[in-house]
Amino acid sequence: MAFEVRRELLDECVHCGFCLPTCPTYVLTGDEAESPRGRIYLMDLATRGEAPVAGPxxxxxxxxxxxxxxxxxxxxxxxxxxxxxxxxxxxxxxxxRDRLFRALVFGLFPYPRRLRVAALLGVLYQRLGLRRLARRLPPRLRALDGLLPPVRVRDLFRRTPSTAGVRGGWRC
Known part of the structure; x- marks a missing residue:
């Protein structure tokens, strides 16, 4: 598999580390490969054919x-x-790629109304005690279960601020 990124863009990085505290994934994990600097290094390795694209x-x-x-x-x-x-x-x-999983994520998270419906399903999931069944789910779905916060029904009907310019600035 050929991986190509413009060399001049890769060479601009002097690996100073100023990006580290601004990167949420690096701050969360502390892993150099999870920083912009680390990712640039990985892109460089992949471009030179020194690291396989699949995997890390x-x-x-x-x-x-x-x-x-x-x-x-x-x-x-x-x-x-x-x-x-x-x-x-x-x-x-x-x-x-897991196309079904990606379609689910990209078809759900950018849309607040769809997310509310999913949150309502999450309330049912939590209240019916279905979390016990999560141990039998595939690893990726178990990870989603771990991300599910406690949700209250009344929170689903609160008004949330929307992006600027959408019907008076509030959307339910």
Whole structure:
């Protein structure tokens, strides 16, 4: 599998570490490979053919939230946004993906109304004691179970602030 990212973008990183405290995944894990600097290093290895794309390279690039908080923190002006933008389509083409799981995540989380319905199902799941069955689920679904916060029905009907410009600034 060929992995290609523009060399000049990779070479801009001087590995100073200013991006580290701005990266949520690095702050959470403390793992260098979970930082923009570490991901750039992995992209460089993959581009030179010294690391297989499948495995750690994919895992660490996939865990990037894409928040790009690292971009303004970089004194060298590394265009991490361009790097991750170039890498993700290659990963999607070259590494097998769980398409159903990805469709679920991308079809649910960006939509507040759909998320409310899912949260209502989460309330039922918790109240009916179905968490005991979670031990028998595949690892990825068990991980989702671990992320499910305690949800109260009344919280589902609270008004939440919306993005600017949407019907008076509030949406239910």
């Amino acid at each position: 390279v994919t895992r660490h690039l996939d865990s990037c939230l894409g928040c790009l908080a690292c971009v303004p923190a970089c004194p060298s002006g590394v265009r991490y946004d361009a790097l991750i933008e170039a890498a993700r389509p290659q990963l999607n083409r070259e590494v097998p």
